[in-house]
Amino acid sequence: MTAGAKTLVEIAGATKRFGPVTAVDVLSLDIRENEFFALLGPSGCGKTTLLRMIAGFEQPDVGRILLDGRDITAVRPNRRPINMMFQSYALFPHLSVYDNIAYGLEMEGVRGAALKQRVDEALAMVRLEEFGRRRPHLLSGGQRQRVALARALIKRPRLLLLDEPLAALDKKLRGQMQLELKRLQHDTGITFLVVTHDQEEALAMADRIALLEAGKIAQLGSPRALYERPASRFVADFIGVMNFFEGRLAALAGGRAEIEVDGLGRLWAETEDLDGAAVGGPVTLAVRPERVRLSVAPAGAAGQNALSGTVVGVAYLGQDLIVHIGLPGQPAPLVARLGSGSHIADDLVEGAAVRCDWPPNDSRILLV
Amino acid sequence: MTKTGELVQRLVLLGPGLGWLALFLVVPCGVIFAYSFFLRGIYGGIDYVFTLENYARAFDPLYLSIFLNSAKIAALTTALALLVGYPAAYLIATGPRHRQVPLLILVMLPFWSNYLIRTYAWIVLLNREGLINRALVDIGLIETPLPLLYNEFAIVTGLLYGYLPFMVLALYSSISRLNPEIREASADLGAPGWRTFLRVTLPLTLPGIAAGSVFVFVLSIGNFITPDLLGGGRTVMVGNLIYDQFLSARDWPFGASLAFLLIGLMMLLLFAQAWAVNRAQGERARA
Numbered sequence: 001m002t003a004g005a006k007t008l009v010e011i012a013g014a015t016k017r018f019g020p021v022t023a024v025d026v027l028s029l030d031i032r033e034n035e036f037f038a039l040l041g042p043s044g045c046g047k048t049t050l051l052r053m054i055a056g057f058e059q060p061d062v063g064r065i066l067l068d069g070r071d072i073t074a075v076r077p078n079r080r081p082i083n084m085m086f087q088s089y090a091l092f093p094h095l096s097v098y099d100n101i102a103y104g105l106e107m108e109g110v111r112g113a114a115l116k117q118r119v120d121e122a123l124a125m126v127r128l129e130e131f132g133r134r135r136p137h138l139l140s141g142g143q144r145q146r147v148a149l150a151r152a153l154i155k156r157p158r159l160l161l162l163d164e165p166l167a168a169l170d171k172k173l174r175g176q177m178q179l180e181l182k183r184l185q186h187d188t189g190i191t192f193l194v195v196t197h198d199q200e201e202a203l204a205m206a207d208r209i210a211l212l213e214a215g216k217i218a219q220l221g222s223p224r225a226l227y228e229r230p231a232s233r234f235v236a237d238f239i240g241v242m243n244f245f246e247g248r249l250a251a252l253a254g255g256r257a258e259i260e261v262d263g264l265g266r267l268w269a270e271t272e273d274l275d276g277a278a279v280g281g282p283v284t285l286a287v288r289p290e291r292v293r294l295s296v297a298p299a300g301a302a303g304q305n306a307l308s309g310t311v312v313g314v315a316y317l318g319q320d321l322i323v324h325i326g327l328p329g330q331p332a333p334l335v336a337r338l339g340s341g342s343h344i345a346d347d348l349v350e351g352a353a354v355r356c357d358w359p360p361n362d363s364r365i366l367l368v
Numbered sequence: 369m370t371k372t373g374e375l376v377q378r379l380v381l382l383g384p385g386l387g388w389l390a391l392f393l394v395v396p397c398g399v400i401f402a403y404s405f406f407l408r409g410i411y412g413g414i415d416y417v418f419t420l421e422n423y424a425r426a427f428d429p430l431y432l433s434i435f436l437n438s439a440k441i442a443a444l445t446t447a448l449a450l451l452v453g454y455p456a457a458y459l460i461a462t463g464p465r466h467r468q469v470p471l472l473i474l475v476m477l478p479f480w481s482n483y484l485i486r487t488y489a490w491i492v493l494l495n496r497e498g499l500i501n502r503a504l505v506d507i508g509l510i511e512t513p514l515p516l517l518y519n520e521f522a523i524v525t526g527l528l529y530g531y532l533p534f535m536v537l538a539l540y541s542s543i544s545r546l547n548p549e550i551r552e553a554s555a556d557l558g559a560p561g562w563r564t565f566l567r568v569t570l571p572l573t574l575p576g577i578a579a580g581s582v583f584v585f586v587l588s589i590g591n592f593i594t595p596d597l598l599g600g601g602r603t604v605m606v607g608n609l610i611y612d613q614f615l616s617a618r619d620w621p622f623g624a625s626l627a628f629l630l631i632g633l634m635m636l637l638l639f640a641q642a643w644a645v646n647r648a649q650g651e652r653a654r655a
Contacts, residue, residue: 057552077555090553094571103567107558155557 005032014063023049025215038206046215083152084161091136098132104155122150162194245285263329268360284366289337291362306357404624412618422625438605442588445527449535457539518600526594535580542576575645582641
């Protein structure tokens with residue numbers, strides 16, 4: 001989405017406590033019109049509570065929720081122009097597919113030919129034209145999900161909420177539905193807000209992601225920003241796989257940082273902003289497995305970020321190879337990922353000496 | 369396990385229960401069933417002469433009207449139990465988990481004392497000099513005591529009191545099985561609370577309504593203690609009629625035929641209810 005698009009939903013300082021647990025902690029967030037937004041986080045991070053507050057099933061203890069600039073904090077769920085696709089789908093088991101989808105419009109007073117036309121359109125949109133008369137229990141999981149989607153979309157809500165929409169589907173179907181959801185979002189122009197604990201799902205579908213940790217936003221940004229420029233160790237660790245090196249900041253000049261790591265010596269990283277970093281203070285250097293380059297080691301190693309290690313494990317994933325490399329003084333092995341067709345693939349056996357390195361601008365310095 | 373081993377295990381587990389039922393339920397029922405086809409002896413015994421006269425007599429307008437009146441009283445009790453029980457069951461089933469168990473224990477608390485004693489207690493409450501009438505006279509709402517006891521009002525009150533827990537428990541189990549997200553989905557799609565209730569909650573809890581209603585109806589129509597004590601001893605319900613045939617009129621064959629007609633009616637209702645529940649559960653299990 002283009003920056004500066006109109007704000008659709010504004011969450012202003014929302015807090016929600018359940019007994020001693022603070023599920024959502026003074027959280028503020030803007031969701032823009034016509035974007036595909038993902039709330040991502042581990043279970044218990046508050047993402048579902050936040051979703052349920054936007055839907056109206058939970059009231060924030062403190063703070064407000066605005067839709068199109070209007071305060072809807074006290075508006076009941078049935079009066080919000082927001083619809084939700086539930087994780088369990090929550091289809092009405094006693095109603096046919098057709099009647100499930102028609103339900104929302106019937107509540108608006110749509111009747112007769114107009115109703116039939118829009119339900120037929122919705123059935124066509126999710127390609128279930130043949131299934132209108134069936135009861136939900138006679139459908140497959142994927143079909144049920146599409147009924148739930150059609151039922152929520154038929155009212156043309158300002159915002160569609162999706163609670164773990166793909167969790168109940170098998171892996172192959174999940175991939176298809178990711179594309180299907182993207183297509184539906186594009187075709188309908190409705191803003192989608194999806195809650196998920198699956199980072200791949202969020203990366204694949206969302207325009208922007210808010211990663212939540214303990215009721216607060218750990219980082220908000222595009223999938224690329226979260227993956228490539230994680231703001232904290234939590235973000236770096238949650239999204240994808242990351243190698244971490246604990247050390248001290250030895251020097252900082254001209255956007256280039258030098259980190260002293262026990263047992264490995266100096267490592268280099270390029271950084272744009274390192275506010276609050278003090279030379280001599282503890283920092284973490286992070287590098288993605290696919291950024292690590294491997295070569296079969298000549299004795300000794302030279303060059304920036306060049307480390308000598310020993311292969312301790314290799315996992316063959318078909319397309320890729322995951323190599324674990326033991327480094328002196330490091331508690332956890334370095335993880336490297338390379339194409340299984342690589343010319344050194346055959347040399348990467350347990351016990352082999354390897355040289356690894358990466359360009360300074362492929363690693364990140366994390367302060368927290 | 370071998371086939372015979374399984375059979376032995378089943379017999380050991382089922383044996384005591386089935387044996388008990390066979391000996392003390394099926395055999396006596398069979399005896400009563402047989403009696404219903406014989407003539408009454410002159411001195412109250414059985415003349416072993418086959419006849420269908422007992423069943424023909426049961427459909428005499430005099431007895432038929434008692435049957436119908438019993439059904440009316442039982443139906444009224446059932447309807448009231450449903451009206452009173454549904455909101456209570458709904459609140460318990462949709463309330464916080466930690467509050468459900470104490471509330472359910474409260475619902476079942478009356479079972480801890482004897483039904484007869486509890487029915488006598490209603491006499492104390494309802495009679496002319498009873499607690500209710502005296503309280504109403506004392507606060508000046510009425511001048512003469514209301515006729516609360518020894519009528520159908522008292523019978524329905526007693527039956528409702530006695531059997532309401534069955535209704536609440538049946539409804540509770542049905543409502544608590546409903547996925548709460550289904551009600552939320554209805555609200556999310558624009559339905560106000562009452563429409564969610566009519567379109568979603570009520571249809572989906574019909575099996576519970578059927579189960580609770582059959583419980584209350586069957587228990588009420590066959591009851592003879594409550595009409596005897598609270599109804600003033602007039603023969604108003606079929607339970608009393610059967611009781612009288614066996615103990616006062618000493619017409620066992622006629623009593624037996626009435627008992628079997630009543631059992632037949634109850635069985636019919638129970639089968640209808642089991643069928644309805646089965647159908648609904650089959651659907652839900654796959655939904």
